[in-house]
Amino acid sequence: MTAIAVPAVQPRRTDVRTVPLSRIISVELRKMFDTRSGFWLIASIAISAVLAAAGVILFATDDELTYSTFATAIRFPVVVILPIVAILAVTGEWSQRTGLATFTMIPHRSRIIAAKAISSVVIAIAAMALTFAVGALGNLLGAAVTGTTPRWDVTITQCLYYVLGMVLSLLVGFMLGVLIRASIGAVVAYFVLTFLLPTIFSLLAAGSRWFSEVQPWVDIQFAQSGLFVFDKSLTGEQWANIAVTGTVWLVVPLLIGLRLVMRSEVK
Amino acid sequence: MITVEGLTKKYGTTLAVDDVSFTASAGRVTGFLGPNGAGKSTTMRIMVGLTRATSGTATVFGRRFADLPNPGLEVGVLLDASAQHAGRTGREILTLAQRLMGLPKTRVEEMLAAVSLTPDEASRRVGEYSLGMRQRLGIAAALIGDPGVLILDEPANGLDPAGIRWMRDLLRGYADRGGTVLLSSHLLHEIEVIADDIVMIGHGRIVSQGAKTDLLHAAGTVVRAAHLAGLEQALKDWGLTTSATGDGALHTDADAALVGTVALEAGIALTELRAAEGAGLEEMFLELTSASQREGAPA
Missing domain, CATH: 3.40.50.300 (P-loop containing nucleotide triphosphate hydrolases)
Structure with missing residues (x-):
């Protein structure tokens, strides 16, 4: 090992330019796929979408075989997995301690976190496109199997609602990642927030007339449920519900989390 | 830099x-x-x-x-x-x-x-x-x-x-x-x-x-004599601090010339007199860090 192929140290560079955000985003996207666990987590979105569509074809009655049934069925696995992708993108820097390298190559945490947020949303939108495509294929296939004409009972506006709803749940995951910065803790918190808490809220609403009236202003899941029903346009009050619960459950904790991320020590 | x-x-x-x-x-x-x-x-x-x-x-x-x-x-x-x-x-x-x-x-x-x-x-x-x-x-x-x-x-x-x-x-x-x-x-x-x-x-x-060379040079002197206790006393009388090296010699921060002079004045025959570079950085390291450890954590 005498010949060391390390090139000569250059004189101090003067033409160094700031790393563009687009490059950080592309690296962050790559980091979501380049481990076995990361790859299969994202692959599981596609796999579960296909399984859900197959389930609809197998078990739904003929008059239920519409596009909205497919889209709704596919939503369940995707809405569970997507936020975990966002959580792990953030917490990995702490739990796997890769932040030591990441935050020294880009010594501005806000840029890394912004790149992670954007790349998570990119993944979410790609997953939505896939969901719609799998749903459409399922709808065509289902119609072919039953010998009926496929029914497209979803408008573009409703599709946009659906995407918005997905991005909001993804951002809840992202927020938990930023706030907690530990993989297991953040995933547990996510399940508490999306499964345990809504159950408690609905029990409260069932037992208390007063609570059932305020529930749309308190329960973020309940407030957002209108985004996923493929039924009708949201009313102004429903949008207000989404804004209020989104501020309390998403924006405020996200701001606290971002402040912690900027100040916390990376060890 | x-x-x-x-x-x-x-x-x-x-x-x-x-x-x-x-x-x-x-x-x-x-x-x-x-x-x-x-x-x-x-x-x-x-x-x-x-x-x-x-x-x-x-x-x-x-x-x-x-x-x-x-x-x-x-x-x-x-x-x-x-x-x-x-x-x-x-x-x-x-x-x-x-x-x-x-x-x-x-x-x-x-x-x-x-x-x-x-x-x-x-x-x-x-x-x-x-x-x-x-x-x-x-x-x-x-x-x-x-x-x-x-x-x-x-x-x-x-x-x-x-x-x-x-x-x-x-x-x-x-x-x-x-x-x-x-x-x-x-x-x-x-x-x-x-x-x-x-x-x-x-x-x-x-x-x-x-610089490493300067630090090594500052490592002091190791001296050995048949009448070690007398030498130790003589060095102390000159206001020099000494410590036993553990193998029958003395270590002092003074340079070799001064130690030789002290020995001559005291009429003590030396058997060894050298710069303490053999002790190297390790001794200095232990000495310095243990000294700062004795001070306890600064409040």
């Missing part, structure tokens, strides 16, 4: 780093030496912006690390070789750095060859790497941007003797070409062999710093 001025880090009432100032010059290897928990890693984390200093500054070529537009091209950093996602391959970790810094793709294979990781090893996941392989990978990642400054925290940890020798040659060559190297270690012999300048730290404070 790295300049650290008055760096202080407080955790509650504990001073982890206490008014640390030093310079790591271009073309030289600066060894940052201290026992575990002395504040080496905290100082290095502050230098690269991972930890906020309570007060003081650290600059590279006169600029704060956070102000470097693409730090990887100017400062190679290895703080902990194990701080990598166990599921990524060695090659992938270098590829991420290569992309982030905007370097040509060929640089990845070049660096793998430079640190002697075979293509097969590079395709394995880092979780399967030995600590020595991780150190090699970490050094590759630090060097990939061809920076002018290297900041390495305990880079020799986990390397086998051949690996330590390899790293020593690599860093020596790097400094000889004009690079600045700051490396920390609690491995005294490694620092003694590789460093040109030494900054020694204990309990957050710098206890000694300077």
Whole structure:
């Protein structure tokens, strides 16, 4: 090992330019796929979408075989997995301690976190496109199997609602990642927030007339449920519900989390 | 060139780093030496912006690390070789750095060859790497941007003797070409062999710093005599402090000429009189760090 192929140290560079955000985003996207666990987590979105569509074809009655049934069925696995992708993108820097390298190559945490947020949303939108495509294929296939004409009972506006709803749940995951910065803790918190808490809220609403009236202003899941029903346009009050619960459950904790991320020590 | 001025880090009432100032010059290897928990890693984390200093500054070529537009091209950093996602391959970790810094793709294979990781090893996941392989990978990642400054925290940890020798040659060559190297270690012999300048730290404070040759020269004198107790008394009478070396000799901070004069005046025949360089840095290291340990943690 005498010949060391390390090139000569250059004189101090003067033409160094700031790393563009687009490059950080592309690296962050790559980091979501380049481990076995990361790859299969994202692959599981596609796999579960296909399984859900197959389930609809197998078990739904003929008059239920519409596009909205497919889209709704596919939503369940995707809405569970997507936020975990966002959580792990953030917490990995702490739990796997890769932040030591990441935050020294880009010594501005806000840029890394912004790149992670954007790349998570990119993944979410790609997953939505896939969901719609799998749903459409399922709808065509289902119609072919039953010998009926496929029914497209979803408008573009409703599709946009659906995407918005997905991005909001993804951002809840992202927020938990930023706030907690530990993989297991953040995933547990996510399940508490999306499964345990809504159950408690609905029990409260069932037992208390007063609570059932305020529930749309308190329960973020309940407030957002209108985004996923493929039924009708949201009313102004429903949008207000989404804004209020989104501020309390998403924006405020996200701001606290971002402040912690900027100040916390990376060890 | 790295300049650290008055760096202080407080955790509650504990001073982890206490008014640390030093310079790591271009073309030289600066060894940052201290026992575990002395504040080496905290100082290095502050230098690269991972930890906020309570007060003081650290600059590279006169600029704060956070102000470097693409730090990887100017400062190679290895703080902990194990701080990598166990599921990524060695090659992938270098590829991420290569992309982030905007370097040509060929640089990845070049660096793998430079640190002697075979293509097969590079395709394995880092979780399967030995600590020595991780150190090699970490050094590759630090060097990939061809920076002018290297900041390495305990880079020799986990390397086998051949690996330590390899790293020593690599860093020596790097400094000889004009690079600045700051490396920390609690491995005294490694620092003694590789460093040109030494900054020694204990309990957050710098206890000694300077060129290695000067520091070694300041190691004092070892003297031996048949009538040792008489010699010890004579030296004390001159106001010189002495300590037993443990093998029947005395160690004193005075130089050999003064010790000889004292012995002559006292009429004591010496059997040995030499500079204490044989004791080397290790004695100095233990002496200095134990002295700062006796003071307790500064409040």
